[in-house]
Amino acid sequence: MTAVDQSAPQPRAAEEGAAPLVSVRGVHTHFPVRGGVLRRTVGQVRAVDGVDLDIMRGETLGLVGESGCGKSTLGRTILRLIPPTSGQITFDGTDITGLRPERMKAMRRHMQLIFQDPVGSLNPRMTVRNIIGEALLAHGLHSRQERHDQVRDIMRSVGLDPDAGGRYPHEFSGGQRQRIGIARALVLRPGFIVADEPVSALDVSIQSQVLNLLVDLKRRFALTYLFVAHDLAVVDYVSDRVAVMYLGKVVEIADSVSIRERPLHPYTVALLSAIPQPRPGGARQRIVLAGDVPSPLAPPSGCRFRTRCPIARPVCAELEPPLESKAPGQSVACHFSGELEVAA
Amino acid sequence: MTALLDVKNLRTHFHTTSGVYRAVDGVDLTVHAGRTLCVVGESGSGKSVTALSVMGLIDAPGQVQPGSEIVFDGRDLLRLPERQLRSIRGRDITMIFQEPMTSLDPVYTVGYQIAEAVRAHNDVDRKGATERAIELMRLVGIPSPERRIHDYPHQMSGGMRQRVMIAAALSCDPKLLIADEPTTALDVTIQAQILELMKDLRDRLGTAILMITHDLGVVAEMADDVAVMYAGKVVETGSVTDVFNRPQHPYTEALLQSVPVLGMSKEHPLRVIQGMVPSPLNWPTGCRFAPRCTEAFDRCREELPPLFTVDDQRSACWLCETGARGSAGVEEIYR
Structure with missing residues (x-):
């Protein structure tokens, strides 16, 4: 395991031929729905329903979609916090799908999670020092003094006062609490971080502090991010590549410039056009999608987006479009990709 | 333009065991008939309490302080007997909430x-x-x-x-619809549906809208006029194009620059506003933004600036005392 050698910062990723750090193949994560007096399984919530994804060493892959599309479940499945129903997840060349608990634990040092809610994810009865240092303790790393130093070190790196380690989470503001969450994820010096909506609970002025910090830390610690968020503008700002999810599937994946400038899937086009831009008078043509996201209990046949798609045709109900390469570095799952356009 | 709603020196305080929360502390706002005013600010700026005060929905320990005026259609709502107020609230003024x-x-x-x-x-x-x-x-x-x-x-x-x-x-x-973060809990494609609906209804029915939001994109899309709130006060008002293109208050300018926008260059870090919003228990003396302002000078820390008129805008910044302040608006930021 030499995945996280800090002394060798990785160059910007996604070069041809380079092996991905994380590789996801055919992953499904279903949750049973129980009903009736016997609590029998009456259905499956197909939160993640067949995803293939590569995350290159050193890149930030943005994962964007609306609530219920399965983006957080996918992030947690990749970390194996939720066991996948089927499929394979490879981390740094090791298949972690069926890894035994003790080997998985060792693997976890190299992959960490940053949570959305900086209040709910911090134990209110533990001091910040113990919250951050707990992971070191759990992995049996370092002596007491070294742990102490490591915690102070990482607190300084994320912009917290190391002398505040004896205080409790409620004594910190929202932005600082998110820094505590980031310090806890980084103290093990992992190579891979899943950031699950890390800024969506924060105010605008605090959000920019945390985003800048995440970008800065990535450079300093040579990190690879899976950045999960619903806000496409935020994802666009931090990501090298962006994957768009809809109802348990990736519908489009490409570098962030292509996603922004030349989106090919009608859902990506609509999602982009739905974002209100902070420029008055700059009215763009907007595609307003009708209706709501269908239930992941019973996704539509064929293409899942067809019920809301402005360009759906009969074939979309019959044949599920595969995720195929439609342009260099850009894969799309649509029979009529590129046909829906928005005037700038 | 006739003023449908004119809020003058609104102060709404909450008396608690830990002290007096001066959540809204001297707010002036005007909503014109048939127009949309967006009140924008971060959490704790007092924007929701302003809306609730207008609706007369402030309960103990909260209290609208004497000297405040909420003039709707020529009548001061704070001086009306409860019965008359009830006939206005829910009929002439209605409200929708976030959740x-x-x-x-x-x-x-x-x-x-x-x-x-x-x-x-x-x-x-x-x-x-x-x-x-x-x-x-x-x-x-x-x-x-x-x-x-x-x-x-x-x-x-x-x-x-x-x-x-x-x-x-x-x-x-209703003549006035108050909308408190109506799309914040919704997904972006559903938000787009609701915003389109509100715009369409406004155009068809001519209802004036007072909309509370923290999302600058929503402001740009919906507003005719905008009021930026910070620490219980309005720091800048004006038409949305003026305020976004040449913000006069340093807080407005910083806020506009700290939001990531699609297609923004990744080479430059986002603008950061240092520190955090002060506590309503204990606002700073002088300009309340001064402790976080990069342009603050001695006077800012001592004396609270009033709203100065700068062309068609108003800005509560000492730098605007003698006229427009050079500033970077959205046009410069985004291209």
């Missing part, structure tokens, strides 16, 4: 709840009210309203519930 699930009663059908709003202010029988409810649901784009009136709130999606709230709010042709 439609908590504002709707889970044990009544949505049709019943809209009809109830209709009957509260109109002299109609139950049948007439139900018909009006169906009509309103059609107006806000709920498909097959004859069937959906029998739905309970939990049977509807978030976007549909917000449409129900809007239908109930429009039941008496």
